[in-house]
Amino acid sequence: MDQTQPLPADWRDLFALTKPRVMSLVVFTGLCGLLAAPGSVHPVLGFTAVLCIALGAGAAGALNQWYEHDLDAKMKRTAGRPLPSGRLSRQTALHFGVGLSVFSVILMDLAANHLAAGILALSILFYVLVYTVWLKRRTAQNIVIGGAAGAFPPLIGWAAVTGDVTTLPILLFAIIFLWTPPHFWALSLFVRTDYANAGVPMLPVVAGITSTRRQIALYTFPMIAAAIAPWPLGLTGWVYGAASVVLNAVFLLLSSAVLANRAAEPAGMGPEKRLFAYSILYLFALFGALVVDRWVLA
Numbered sequence: 001m002d003q004t005q006p007l008p009a010d011w012r013d014l015f016a017l018t019k020p021r022v023m024s025l026v027v028f029t030g031l032c033g034l035l036a037a038p039g040s041v042h043p044v045l046g047f048t049a050v051l052c053i054a055l056g057a058g059a060a061g062a063l064n065q066w067y068e069h070d071l072d073a074k075m076k077r078t079a080g081r082p083l084p085s086g087r088l089s090r091q092t093a094l095h096f097g098v099g100l101s102v103f104s105v106i107l108m109d110l111a112a113n114h115l116a117a118g119i120l121a122l123s124i125l126f127y128v129l130v131y132t133v134w135l136k137r138r139t140a141q142n143i144v145i146g147g148a149a150g151a152f153p154p155l156i157g158w159a160a161v162t163g164d165v166t167t168l169p170i171l172l173f174a175i176i177f178l179w180t181p182p183h184f185w186a187l188s189l190f191v192r193t194d195y196a197n198a199g200v201p202m203l204p205v206v207a208g209i210t211s212t213r214r215q216i217a218l219y220t221f222p223m224i225a226a227a228i229a230p231w232p233l234g235l236t237g238w239v240y241g242a243a244s245v246v247l248n249a250v251f252l253l254l255s256s257a258v259l260a261n262r263a264a265e266p267a268g269m270g271p272e273k274r275l276f277a278y279s280i281l282y283l284f285a286l287f288g289a290l291v292v293d294r295w296v297l298a
């Protein structure tokens with residue numbers, strides 16, 4: 001096919017419904033969980049398991065947008081999405097999301113095992129029902145609890161290979177679980193008026209900027225502990241150990257800069273934006289180091 005030809009609008013919109021940029025990191029952590037697991041899996045089955053994580057995560061993103069069409073329409077950042085802009089109908093999004101969710105879980109069950117399929121189903125339900133439907137519009141702790149959904153993929157990847165869940169994948173879960181508050185609250189500080197206008201009780205809207213900066217710093221400490229722990233516990237080698245020490249030291253510096261920032265209005269390329277951007281690089285690099293440690297330099 002001619003790569004210069006744009007895809008038909010409906011395909012592009014269905015693709016956008018899966019939140020591909022955010023989900024790329026979700027899928028990467030799932031892939032790393034799979035590659036870090038002991039033992040081996042047939043490459044076709046391994047590929048299928050990662051594909052199922054991608055499809056399940058994309059389906060969850062579509063269902064999130066189906067439910068949030070009203071909120072998305074009120075925020076600058078999201079008003080151009082396929083549903084608020086009227087390029088796709090809500091019914092299409094619902095059918096796409098439900099169909100893809102069911103398909104991804106069944107395929108995971110066939111390609112891997114019941115445990116991996118069960119955790120995939122749990123992640124989808126958690127993101128859609130616990131985060132999107134229940135908590136997001138009700139409490140500033142929405143992402144602390146609901147964010148657990150995004151921490152499941154390494155467990156799914158691991159379970160797809162081994163059929164069980166042990167200390168290392170639980171620590172990988174903990175890293176993402178504790179990383180989500182600094183990741184999201186750093187961003188929420190500079191888009192908080194959007195959330196305030198839409199009536200979403202995100203932390204900076206409810207508790208203010210100073211308190212949010214403190215909470216970001218507070219979550220950084222247990223996150224660092226969880227991220228370094230696999231090394232002293234003997235679950236990884238020195239490559240992961242060295243990478244995690246450096247990556248976490250930078251995280252600590254950047255989150256201290258957020259804590260120390262006295263600017264009344266987080267704006268421009270300030271400490272908050274730097275921490276948000278770094279949080280993404282951090283997770284890619286940390287999980288990448290885990291795989292390098294296990295495969296390349298073991």
Ligand code: HEM
Pocket residue numbers: 021022023024025026029131142143146147150151176180183184187280283
């Ligand atoms: C409840 C938990 C989370 C919330 C509320 C949240 C929220 C957000 C928001 C609002 C953005 C901004 C832009 C966008 O929509 O593309 C964003 C960006 C991003 N998030 Fe999160 N996030 C969460 C968890 C995660 C998790 C678990 C991952 C991956 C493991 C992740 C990966 C990313 C990435 C890669 C981006 C950058 C996307 C881009 O370049 O446009 N997020 N997040």
Ligand SMILES: CC(C)=CCC/C(C)=C/CC/C(C)=C/COP(=O)(O)OP(=O)(O)O
Pocket residue numbers: 019022026053056057060061064068078120123124127136147149150151152153
């Ligand atoms: C395997 C599987 C099912 C994984 C689920 C992945 C998951 C929970 C990712 C969370 C990241 C995410 C898209 C947050 C957006 O929050 P938001 O919906 O509040 O953002 P928005 O304001 O951009 O809509």
